[in-house]
Amino acid sequence: MSFGTVSQTGLLLALVAAATLSGCGQQTLDNSQEVAAALATGGGSSSPQATERELPTFDCNALGERASSIEMLICQEPELAKLDQQLAEVYAKAGDKxxxxxxxxxxxxxxxxxxxxxxxxxxxxxxxxxxxxxxRRIVELQARYHLVASSGPVFFACDGNPANELVTTFFETEPATMIAERGDRSILMFSVPSGSGAKYQGGDYSFWEHQGEARVTWGYGAEEMLCKPTTQDDK
Known part of the structure; x- marks a missing residue:
């Protein structure tokens, strides 16, 4: 038996012994079998990230009976745990602002x-x-608290009335977002597919810019407005 084989066998025994002492039951045993498979295929020298799990910002072990099924899902799914971490970072930055x-x-x-x-x-x-x-929550915070690059504000006059003003700011989130302001309302909209131009929607509000003008629906049952960009000189 070569020295490399002895080393791998010794490492495997150490990992299985540690797994048994951890008291994690069948799940830990399964992890040990995965390590054994990795060693058998020459993966014993791979980086530790291969066996690490993404964890959410809350303590999964402390949830107990009060845990919702979604919280349990977040604890089980690495993709959701990573999103939870990302949201926590964005939320902290928003809190500073x-x-x-x-x-x-x-x-x-x-x-x-x-x-x-x-x-x-x-x-x-x-x-x-x-x-x-x-x-959606991540990009909402990024836009509302200006945590990413943006362009604007861009001013529009709607239906030929300069007093009927719409102010828009666009954010480089993923997906892209915009905030439209009119009167005392500020509406966050998300980029949605369109045949041409740039279209954003947020609930009953929509903004579709095409060929230098925008068609805007401002709330449930509202008639569509035709809005054209203005400059400070137009006011």
């Missing part, structure tokens, strides 16, 4: 978002629903 926010909306909105995320248990595809919820 919202320190003087009046009224203080960020924390209340986050609590509401968590409740909404956990409602994904009702969805047929719970994984995709939860993933979409995280991604």
């Amino acid at each position: 919202a320190i003087n926010e009046q009224p203080p909306l960020l924390k209340a909105e986050q609590r509401g978002w968590i409740k909404g995320r956990n409602e994904c248990w009702k969805n047929e595809d719970k994984l995709q629903c939860t993933k979409d919820s995280y991604q």
